Amino acid sequence: MNLIAELTELLGPTHVLTGADCAAYTKDWTGKYTSDPVAVARPANTAEVSETLKLAARHGVDVVPVSGRTGLVGGAMTRGGLMISVERLNKIRELRPETRIAIVEAGVILDRLHSAAEAEGLYFPLWFGARGSAMIGGVLSTNAGGSNVLRYGSTRALCLGLEVVLADGRVLNLMSELHKDNSGYDLRNLFIGAEGTLGIVTAAVMKLVPQPRAYATATLAAKSLPDALVLLNRLQEATGGAVEAFEYMPASYMNGLAAARPDIRQPFTPPYPVTILVELGATAPRDATPSDTGEIPVTLLLQEVLAEMMEEGMVLDAEIAQTEAQRKAMWERRELAAEVMFAPKFVIGTDIALPLEQVETFLTRMAARLPLLDADAQDMCVAHLGDGNLHYSVYASGDDPVLHDQMVEAVEDEVAALRGSFSAEHGVGLSKRPSMARRKDPVALDVMRSIKAALDPDNRMNPGKVIPDRA
Amino acid sequence: MNLIAELTELLGPTHVLTGADCAAYTKDWTGKYTSDPVAVARPANTAEVSETLKLAARHGVDVVPVSGRTGLVGGAMTRGGLMISVERLNKIRELRPETRIAIVEAGVILDRLHSAAEAEGLYFPLWFGARGSAMIGGVLSTNAGGSNVLRYGSTRALCLGLEVVLADGRVLNLMSELHKDNSGYDLRNLFIGAEGTLGIVTAAVMKLVPQPRAYATATLAAKSLPDALVLLNRLQEATGGAVEAFEYMPASYMNGLAAARPDIRQPFTPPYPVTILVELGATAPRDATPSDTGEIPVTLLLQEVLAEMMEEGMVLDAEIAQTEAQRKAMWERRELAAEVMFAPKFVIGTDIALPLEQVETFLTRMAARLPLLDADAQDMCVAHLGDGNLHYSVYASGDDPVLHDQMVEAVEDEVAALRGSFSAEHGVGLSKRPSMARRKDPVALDVMRSIKAALDPDNRMNPGKVIPDRA
Numbered sequence: 001m002n003l004i005a006e007l008t009e010l011l012g013p014t015h016v017l018t019g020a021d022c023a024a025y026t027k028d029w030t031g032k033y034t035s036d037p038v039a040v041a042r043p044a045n046t047a048e049v050s051e052t053l054k055l056a057a058r059h060g061v062d063v064v065p066v067s068g069r070t071g072l073v074g075g076a077m078t079r080g081g082l083m084i085s086v087e088r089l090n091k092i093r094e095l096r097p098e099t100r101i102a103i104v105e106a107g108v109i110l111d112r113l114h115s116a117a118e119a120e121g122l123y124f125p126l127w128f129g130a131r132g133s134a135m136i137g138g139v140l141s142t143n144a145g146g147s148n149v150l151r152y153g154s155t156r157a158l159c160l161g162l163e164v165v166l167a168d169g170r171v172l173n174l175m176s177e178l179h180k181d182n183s184g185y186d187l188r189n190l191f192i193g194a195e196g197t198l199g200i201v202t203a204a205v206m207k208l209v210p211q212p213r214a215y216a217t218a219t220l221a222a223k224s225l226p227d228a229l230v231l232l233n234r235l236q237e238a239t240g241g242a243v244e245a246f247e248y249m250p251a252s253y254m255n256g257l258a259a260a261r262p263d264i265r266q267p268f269t270p271p272y273p274v275t276i277l278v279e280l281g282a283t284a285p286r287d288a289t290p291s292d293t294g295e296i297p298v299t300l301l302l303q304e305v306l307a308e309m310m311e312e313g314m315v316l317d318a319e320i321a322q323t324e325a326q327r328k329a330m331w332e333r334r335e336l337a338a339e340v341m342f343a344p345k346f347v348i349g350t351d352i353a354l355p356l357e358q359v360e361t362f363l364t365r366m367a368a369r370l371p372l373l374d375a376d377a378q379d380m381c382v383a384h385l386g387d388g389n390l391h392y393s394v395y396a397s398g399d400d401p402v403l404h405d406q407m408v409e410a411v412e413d414e415v416a417a418l419r420g421s422f423s424a425e426h427g428v429g430l431s432k433r434p435s436m437a438r439r440k441d442p443v444a445l446d447v448m449r450s451i452k453a454a455l456d457p458d459n460r461m462n463p464g465k466v467i468p469d470r471a
Numbered sequence: 472m473n474l475i476a477e478l479t480e481l482l483g484p485t486h487v488l489t490g491a492d493c494a495a496y497t498k499d500w501t502g503k504y505t506s507d508p509v510a511v512a513r514p515a516n517t518a519e520v521s522e523t524l525k526l527a528a529r530h531g532v533d534v535v536p537v538s539g540r541t542g543l544v545g546g547a548m549t550r551g552g553l554m555i556s557v558e559r560l561n562k563i564r565e566l567r568p569e570t571r572i573a574i575v576e577a578g579v580i581l582d583r584l585h586s587a588a589e590a591e592g593l594y595f596p597l598w599f600g601a602r603g604s605a606m607i608g609g610v611l612s613t614n615a616g617g618s619n620v621l622r623y624g625s626t627r628a629l630c631l632g633l634e635v636v637l638a639d640g641r642v643l644n645l646m647s648e649l650h651k652d653n654s655g656y657d658l659r660n661l662f663i664g665a666e667g668t669l670g671i672v673t674a675a676v677m678k679l680v681p682q683p684r685a686y687a688t689a690t691l692a693a694k695s696l697p698d699a700l701v702l703l704n705r706l707q708e709a710t711g712g713a714v715e716a717f718e719y720m721p722a723s724y725m726n727g728l729a730a731a732r733p734d735i736r737q738p739f740t741p742p743y744p745v746t747i748l749v750e751l752g753a754t755a756p757r758d759a760t761p762s763d764t765g766e767i768p769v770t771l772l773l774q775e776v777l778a779e780m781m782e783e784g785m786v787l788d789a790e791i792a793q794t795e796a797q798r799k800a801m802w803e804r805r806e807l808a809a810e811v812m813f814a815p816k817f818v819i820g821t822d823i824a825l826p827l828e829q830v831e832t833f834l835t836r837m838a839a840r841l842p843l844l845d846a847d848a849q850d851m852c853v854a855h856l857g858d859g860n861l862h863y864s865v866y867a868s869g870d871d872p873v874l875h876d877q878m879v880e881a882v883e884d885e886v887a888a889l890r891g892s893f894s895a896e897h898g899v900g901l902s903k904r905p906s907m908a909r910r911k912d913p914v915a916l917d918v919m920r921s922i923k924a925a926l927d928p929d930n931r932m933n934p935g936k937v938i939p940d941r942a
Contacts, residue, residue, distance in 0.1 A: 098828070099826060099827070099828070142653070143653050143657075145651055145653075149650070149651065154651065156657070156660075157628070166914070166918070170914050170917075171914065172912065172914045172915055172918060173912045173914065173915070174912070174915060176892065177826060177890060178824045178825075178826070178859065178890075178891065178892050178895075179620070179824070179858050179859065180616055180620065180625060180824045180855075180858050180859070180860050180892070180895040180896050181824055181892040181894070181895065182613070182614050182616075182625075182664055182892075182894050182895060182896055182897070182898060182899070183892055183893065183894040183899065183903075183906075183907060183910075183911055184899060184907060184911060184915065184916070184919050184937055184938065185661060185664070185665055185669075185918075185919045185922060185937075186614075186627070186657075186660045186661055186663065186664055187915060187918055187919070189627075189657045189660035189661070190656060190657055190660070190661055192657065193653055193656070193657055194656055198656075210708070237681070237755070237756070238755060238756065238757075239755055240711075240713070240753075240754035240755035240758065241681075241754060242711070282711075283711035283712060284708070284709060284710055284711035285708070285709065286709075287711065353649045353650070353651045353652055354649075355570060355648060355649070356570070357569065357570070384651075387650050387651050388649065388650065388651070389651050419648060419649075420649065421647065421649050421651070421652040421653075421654055422654065423652070423653050423654040424649075424651040424652065424653060425651050425653055426653070427653060428653070428654065428655060432654075435654075436654060436655060439654075440654055440655060441643065441644045441645070443637070443641050443642065443643045443644065444643055444644070444645060444655065444658060445655070446641075447637070447643060447656075447658055447926065448655050448656045448658070450925040450926060451656060451922055451925055451926075453925065454921040454922055454924065454925035455918065455921060455922075466655055466656075467655065
């Protein structure tokens with residue numbers, strides 16, 4: 001029997017898609033990468049994922065896992081491979097408020113986990129624009145970040161246990177719920193962020209945290225980026241580390257937002273050079289309980305620090321959200337980033353990390369360097385400033401791939417000179433393999449190749465992603 | 472030339488020890504494991520470690536890294552291998568207060584890093600009894616825990632970057648200082664906790680945290696273990712997670728302490744069944760600034776919660792430290808654990824992790840099960856209760872190895888039934904290899920063997936540790 005017939009026998013005809021039925025799976029959010037799969041298989045559970053992988057192994061077919069398809073790096077694309085969608089592995093197996101864990105399957109949409117945690121007075125702190133579509137499998141496979149990493153860490157910091165199906169169909173059970181568990185090599189963190197090149201994540205034990213009892217959220221204009229960092233440090237110090245988000249939107253971004261979405265109210269017109277969205281979360285009751293006059297301590301604290309810095313000239317203007325609707329409006333400006341940044345043609349997007357104090361130097365150097373490559377190029381960025389993570393984009397004047405690559409190299413040069421990384425939170429996929437080849441320690445690349453060959457000797461698990469070919 | 476001659480040429484005669492000169496390196500703290508090395512090499516820097524490993528590879532000699540020799544699991548023992556001591560790699564290469572990182576070499580003693588951080592108003596939060604001898608290399612290689620894991624995490628959570636020398640002498644440079652860096656597989660976490668079986672850690676970038684401005688420390692008697700957990704939850708809630716340590720010392724431990732160290736004052740005579748050492752750390756100024764009447768908020772908060780629970784009958788008695796000397800005395804009782812627990816003959820020590828709410832069930836079940844194996848056996852434990860990490864020991868009536876192994880298996884049975892782990896924070900080494908063989912997911916063991924074979928094809932890096940032989 002051929003692969004398709006065997007798959008159909010295993011999963012049923014409605015869960016093996018071919019030809020035009022695959023259409024929805026062949027494009028991702030960016031529209032930049034397209035696939036040409038032999039079929040899309042939709043197993044219902046871990047056992048079916050295992051059997052599907054055994055079939056693929058027997059037929060020598062490549063395998064690419066897909067979940068929410070919100071990735072930006074082409075990580076789930078294939079030419080002729082079998083796509084395994086985890087969308088039907090969509091159970092929250094357990095949610096235990098008393099131990100603050102959720103056991104979830106790979107196809108659970110991020111926002112469903114948010115709602116389930118909230119119903120128990122808890123919070124799952126991974127938070128980014130695509131949360132209404134992104135699934136836990138993809139979140140884990142890319143070690144996704146987002147806006148709350150500053151306080152709670154990336155995906156890795158929020159995962160206690162993992163279930164993975166290997167290339168040959170064996171199920172690797174690492175479903176620990178413990179906060180301390182030193183029993184051999186750290187396989188969990190190896191599979192997290194491996195983008196499906198070592199196995200397919202089917203389930204995980206995720207940590208939940210107490211839902212903050214109150215938020216204090218503000219949009220403000222800082223005089224400069226260094227002044228914004230002074231604000232961040234003062235708020236961290238005053239609250240003992242309760243800053244949940246510290247997002248940077250330069251004038252180029254606010255103007256881009258105004259152009260793409262004129263319906264969105266601008267906080268400051270014209271925009272100041274440095275707009276910051278800051279949010280504090282009150283976890284302890286004393287920080288969230290309104291005083292006799294109705295003031296919430298965490299909001300008062302934010303007001304005080306902002307007033308002090310306005311007096312000193314480091315903050316130029318500020319709005320503090322007075323209602324949940326105002327808070328949501330502030331976040332919407334930031335979360336339209338993907339829409340805003342990918343609106344123009346000829347976009348070269350990057351996802352870089354820098355030491356916090358080097359962000360300004362990087363932007364200054366790029367502003368000087370860019371015109372030398374393309375006189376009409378424009379740049380724009382939006383940043384998780386608290387993590388030093390910039391989504392820095394260049395809009396080129398045309399689609400010359402050689403020029404685009406020169407621009408990416410220019411970004412990489414400056415990032416490397418400032419001890420940063422060319423890849424922060426979106427993953428490597430297809431798009432950053434050239435950067436991996438150019439910038440990653442060659443010994444590290446060799447070690448990765450050895451591990452890949454050891455766990456996937458036939459190179460069938462999401463081949464051609466993450467690790468560049470040997471030069 | 473033979474290996475010793477070549478090593479001597481490389482490192483100089485004073486740094487290649489053989490015969491009786493190796494004596495200090497052939498025993499560890501427990502005295503239970505002994506070594507018989509061909510030599511002890513003491514390279515001065517990463518380049519010399521690399522050259523030493525190349526020599527060992529050429530001669531086909533096994534290699535075992537050693538640092539502070541405070542391990543409890545026989546992880547640094549060898550028969551006929553070359554010991555590589557990292558003691559001369561003892562530089563704090565950089566300590567940058569503004570970015571809160573320290574770049575340290577593997578031979579830096581933990582307490583030296585504590586002092587260096589403290590001099591800058593910062594804190595390195597890995598804290599355990601052996602901190603005056605343990606070195607960063609061993610701390611990283613075992614993913615060490617300790618008393619502050621509850622608030623700050625284990626070693627893995629505190630390491631941003633790593634430098635490792637591989638079996639063939641190549642240097643793997645993963646020295647990132649970034650909080651977000653997704654550039655390929657997570658090799659850093661793979662080498663942390665690998666106990667030298669994949670390579671030798673030579674340096675690392677470690678995170679520092681703000682030094683708490685004040686501590687509130689108490690020794691108290693809880694009515695029961697569940698009551699102690701109520702206290703932990705109330706304190707975490709009231710402070711927004713500022714509990715730095717929550718240590719459990721049952722009556723058996725307090726009696727053991729009284730016997731081993733009659734010079735140490737006992738807090739309650741006779742001891743209550745459940746003695747707890749708790750410490751809160753005030754990070755924000757408002758929690759640490761004395762009021763007009765001199766009270767420190769974090770101490771007041773501890774007093775309030777303790778008073779409330781005494782009223783409710785859940786706390787029976789309590790002492791709050793009024794001076795730093797009193798605080799130190801409270802910690803001394805807990806930190807004498809290694810001395811207390813290894814004082815009797817025929818000790819079977821364990822290092823287990825349990826879901827917090829299962830600790831009492833575990834102890835009850837063992838109390839019933841132990842006499843069936845050995846009528847005269849006694850048990851004792853001391854625990855990082857906030858992490859569910861128990862150091863549970865059994866004192867057998869004799870040294871019958873079969874009986875000892877039955878006791879370890881009995882502990883493993885109950886731990887597995889309660890979804891715990893047989894290994895929490897001390898590492899696997901030699902002592903927990905049988906447990907790995909019996910209890911670890913067989914697919915996980917196979918994946919570990921594949922990775923080991925890929926990175927150390929000749930099985931010369933600390934062979935015979937961590938991963939059990941194939942059955």
